[in-house]
Amino acid sequence: MGKSFGNVRAVDDLTFTVEPGTVTGFLGPNGAGKTTTLRMLLGLVRPTSGSATFGGTRYQDLAHPLNTVGTALEASSFHPGRSARNHLRVYALAAGIRANRVDEVLAQVGIAQYADRRVGGYSLGMRQRLGLAFALLGDPGVLVLDEPVNGLDPEGIKWIRSFLKQLAAEGRTVLVSSHLLSEVQQSVDRVVIISRGSLVFEGGLDELESGPRVLADSPQRDALGSALRAAGGTVEAASAGLAVTGLSRERVGAIALDAGCALTLLSTEHSGIEKAFLELVGEGESL
Amino acid sequence: MNALAALRAEATKVLTVRMWWVLLIVLVGYVAFTSGLLALVFGGLGDKLSASGGNVPKIPEAALPPIIYSIASSIGYVFPVLFGTLATTAEFRHQTLTPTFLATPRRGVVLGAKFVTLAVVGAVYGVAALIASVGLGASILAATGHDAGLGHSDTWLLFARIVLAMAIWAVIGVGLGALIPSQVAAIVIVLAFTQFVEPILRLVSTFADWMASIGKFLPGAASDALVGSSIFTSLGASTGETQSLDWWSGGLVLLGYAVLAGTFGYFTSWRKDVT
Numbered sequence: 299m300g301k302s303f304g305n306v307r308a309v310d311d312l313t314f315t316v317e318p319g320t321v322t323g324f325l326g327p328n329g330a331g332k333t334t335t336l337r338m339l340l341g342l343v344r345p346t347s348g349s350a351t352f353g354g355t356r357y358q359d360l361a362h363p364l365n366t367v368g369t370a371l372e373a374s375s376f377h378p379g380r381s382a383r384n385h386l387r388v389y390a391l392a393a394g395i396r397a398n399r400v401d402e403v404l405a406q407v408g409i410a411q412y413a414d415r416r417v418g419g420y421s422l423g424m425r426q427r428l429g430l431a432f433a434l435l436g437d438p439g440v441l442v443l444d445e446p447v448n449g450l451d452p453e454g455i456k457w458i459r460s461f462l463k464q465l466a467a468e469g470r471t472v473l474v475s476s477h478l479l480s481e482v483q484q485s486v487d488r489v490v491i492i493s494r495g496s497l498v499f500e501g502g503l504d505e506l507e508s509g510p511r512v513l514a515d516s517p518q519r520d521a522l523g524s525a526l527r528a529a530g531g532t533v534e535a536a537s538a539g540l541a542v543t544g545l546s547r548e549r550v551g552a553i554a555l556d557a558g559c560a561l562t563l564l565s566t567e568h569s570g571i572e573k574a575f576l577e578l579v580g581e582g583e584s585l
Numbered sequence: 586m587n588a589l590a591a592l593r594a595e596a597t598k599v600l601t602v603r604m605w606w607v608l609l610i611v612l613v614g615y616v617a618f619t620s621g622l623l624a625l626v627f628g629g630l631g632d633k634l635s636a637s638g639g640n641v642p643k644i645p646e647a648a649l650p651p652i653i654y655s656i657a658s659s660i661g662y663v664f665p666v667l668f669g670t671l672a673t674t675a676e677f678r679h680q681t682l683t684p685t686f687l688a689t690p691r692r693g694v695v696l697g698a699k700f701v702t703l704a705v706v707g708a709v710y711g712v713a714a715l716i717a718s719v720g721l722g723a724s725i726l727a728a729t730g731h732d733a734g735l736g737h738s739d740t741w742l743l744f745a746r747i748v749l750a751m752a753i754w755a756v757i758g759v760g761l762g763a764l765i766p767s768q769v770a771a772i773v774i775v776l777a778f779t780q781f782v783e784p785i786l787r788l789v790s791t792f793a794d795w796m797a798s799i800g801k802f803l804p805g806a807a808s809d810a811l812v813g814s815s816i817f818t819s820l821g822a823s824t825g826e827t828q829s830l831d832w833w834s835g836g837l838v839l840l841g842y843a844v845l846a847g848t849f850g851y852f853t854s855w856r857k858d859v860t
Contacts, residue, residue, distance in 0.1 A: 334860075341690050342683060343858040358690040369687050375680040377602060384601035392594035392688035432684055 299338050299348035301331075301495075308334045310495040311348075316473050316488075321466045323486035323503075324475040327579050331495040332475045333372055336444050340369055352440060364393035364436035370429035372444040378418030382409060382428050385417060386435060395436055403431040408457075422449045430461070441465060443474045447481040459485055479575040493579040506571045512550045515539025515563035525557035526550065539563050591689050591698035599706060604671060612664040612710060613717045620656040620718035623816065624725035627653070650734035651743055651814035653722035657714035658747045659815040662754045662808055663779045664714075665707035669758020670775050672703060673850075674768035682859050696851055699759050700843075707755025711748035719744075743813060746832060750808045753836070756843040757804070763850025779805065787817065797828040804842050810835025 301309040309331040316322045326332050337343040339350045341357040349356060352367055360366045376385055386400040404410045407427040412420070417428065426446060433441055446458055462485040465472055476482045479489075489506060491499040499506065513536060516522040523533050523540055531545040531553075539562075542550055547566050554561050599605050627649055676682045689695050723733040734740045758775070765771040783805045790800025800806060809815035810830040830838060 337858070337860065340687060342686060343860060360690070363690055364688050371683055375683040377598075377675060377679045377681055379602045379604070380598075381601070384597070388594050388597045388601070389684050389688040391597055392590050392685070394590050 299335065299345045299350055301334055301338060301343065302346045308495055309338070309345075309492075312492060312495065312497055313348075314490045314497060314500050316471060316490075318471050319469050320487045321462060321472040321474065321485055323479070323482040323489040324473055324492075325479055325482070325489055325575065325579075326475075326477065326492040328477050330477075330492050330579070332477075332492065333444055335492070336371065336442055336473075336475060339442065340367070362393065362436065364389065364395060364438065366436070366438055367440045367442060368433035368436060368438040369442045370426075370433040370444065370446055371442075372448065376417040376420075376425065376428065379416055381414045381416055382420075382431070383413040385428065386431060389432060390435055393436055399435060399437070403434045406434060407431045407461075423451060423454045426450060426454070426458075430458075439470055441470055441472045441474075443472065445475055445477070447476060447478075455481070479572050483571065491575065491578055498578045503571060506574050511536075511567045512542040512545060512547050513539055513563055513565050513567050514542060514550050514554065514561060516554060516559040516561050518557075518559045521557055522554055522559040522561075525553050525559070529553050541567070587689070587691070588694055588698065591694050592701055594685075594688070595695075595698040595702040596705075599672060599702060602675075605668065605706065608664055608668050609710060609713055612661050613713050615664075616657050616661045616714045617717035617721050619660055620653050621721040621725060623656060624653050624722045624729075628726050628731050629729040646732065647734070648814070649731060650722070650726060650740060652816050653726070654715065654718050654740070654743060655747060655809075655812050655814040656722070656816065657711065657718040658750045658754075658812050659809055659817060661710070661714040661718075662751060662805070663775070665703075665710045665751050665755035666758040666761070666775055666779065667772070668706060668710070669703045669755040669760075670762040670765075670771045671758075671768070673699065673759050673762025674766055674771050677766040677854070678768045680859075686859060692855055693851065696759075696763065696847065696855055700756050700847065703755040703759045704752040707752040708748050710755070711751030714751065715744055715747055746812050746836075749836065750811050750839065753811075753839045753843055754808065757839075757846055760843055760846025760848075760850045763855050764846055764853060766854045784817070794828075801828045801830050802838055804839060806830075807835045807838035807842070811839055 299309060299313070300307070300311050312331070312335060324332055324336070334343060338345045339357065352360065357363060357367065382404065383400055386403065387397065390397060390400055401410065401413070404413045407430050409424055409427050409431070412424060417425070420428065426449070430443070430446065433443065447455055450458065462472065462474065462482075466485070474482055474486065483503070486503060488502055489499065490497065514522065514526075515538060519540065526533050526540070526542055526545065529545060529549065531542045531550070534541045545553070547564060551561065551564055676685060685695055686692060723735055726733045761775060762771055765774060783803055786803055787800055787806055790796040790803075801810065805817070807830060809817060811832050813832050829835070
């Protein structure tokens with residue numbers, strides 16, 4: 299899919315597939331085109347080129363859209379003068395969903411006791427939950443969630459993490475967007491990462507990780523470095539000594555012994571996928 | 586099935602926010618006050634003044650009840666337009682178009698359901714405004730010794746046409762709301778046009794024949810033509826030139842405005858990207 303707003307290319311030839319039954323993180327810095335992509339997926343924004351389908355059918359052509367795809371988008375789309383229960387009733391009626399489903403989803407997201415209050419008085423966390431209740435209304439197999447963690451307090455974040463896990467355990471396909479990998483890291487199986495409207499990575503979380511580095515140091519740093527290079531390792535200068543990739547910690551220790559270098563430091567460092575993520579999207583851009 | 590579901594959803598939208606009855610109360614109060622005052626002036630007071638040789642515009646006895654009753658639409662019509670506009674622009678303002686189009690991706694179906702729902706609301710407003718204008722107006726006319734005209738079938742046809750006009754005005758409001766998604770701008774334009782621009786245009790159009798032949802196509806003039814009676818047309822008749830369409834062509838012109846606003850609204854903002 300591609301989308302231009304005037305001369306601005308918001309999304310550029312983006313192609314990816316979300317596998318059924320997985321939780322996929324849709325990541326990228328703010329302004330990378332995540333929301334535009336999701337809205338194109340849902341028929342709310344018309345792509346300049348390309349198309350998106352759910353199991354081969356465009357969203358607009360789904361016979362029962364809310365029962366197929368549940369959506370919680372970033373924007374808080376509520377009439378402040380309408381109660382949460384009535385808000386959900388409106389869309390349940392429009393989608394032909396039975397009325398008692400409204401109370402079920404309100405209970406599921408934990409705002410049943412505030413259901414008859416006008417949404418205008420809701421906190422951000424309660425609005426996020428109401429958004430999720432709307433997504434669950436049709437008990438859909440696919441969920442599209444745009445920044446569900448945004449603006450939540452720690453308790454809310456904890457809640458949404460367990461909520462995502464529960465959705466995944468039920469075998470639903472979930473596409474969850476975020477500008478922070480750490481927010482969804484614990485919940486996702488796969489990630490799709492975009493930057494400036496283009497795909498930069500698609501695959502499993504483990505593939506994202508660049509592999510562990512071994513940190514080593516010695517008073518004879520240069521001698522250690524050449525010995526490690528001779529053994530096939532890649533050696534870089536790190537803040538505290540040498541960062542070695544391509545060799546295990548045990549090998550580094552053995553090579554140091556052979557070279558007669560006394561080690562003052564030997565440890566494994568997991569560089570972390572967060573770092574790999576930041577490198578992919580361009581450091582400093584992510585907020 | 587899909588259209589019926591959309592209709593029920595739109596009706597629920599209207600009924601679950603306080604706006605509809607707040608505006609209804611103001612409409613009833615406004616119409617009751619104006620028609621009551623008019624009945625007093627032209628009924629009770631007018632008789633006394635003309636008896637003592639005062640200078641009052643003379644209105645034929647039979648024309649008096651329709652003028653008073655049609656206050657319901659000749660003054661009250663701004664309420665259904667306003668409500669239709671508010672109901673539609675609220676969807677843009679509160680971004681409820683997102684869940685609406687997610688539940689009903691066929692946007693034309695949604696707009697159609699809104700037209701029908703608001704037409705019903707407009708008709709209900711019409712009935713309520715009539716209860717106000719007829720309730721107070723007829724009582725005062727009867728009390729001052731005039732014929733309230735409630736026994737004539739013409740009067741009841743007038744009521745039916747008032748309800749129809751109010752329904753069409755609400756649909757025009759929906760079209761305007763889709764055409765001008767900014768709620769503040771839409772309200773300002775509706776109020777400025779109905780309360781200020783159009784009355785002046787209609788007054789000016791009585792100055793010359795050729796202007797009157799254009800002026801009768803103004804929405805308010807078409808509405809008054811559809812209803813068949815209005816305080817504005819009656820006052821115009823006593824001051825200068827006035828032309829009016831037949832009731833049915835007035836209705837068609839008014840409906841034309843609704844179709845025009847709705848169609849343009851659909852093709853401009855309604856089909857646009859929802860961001």
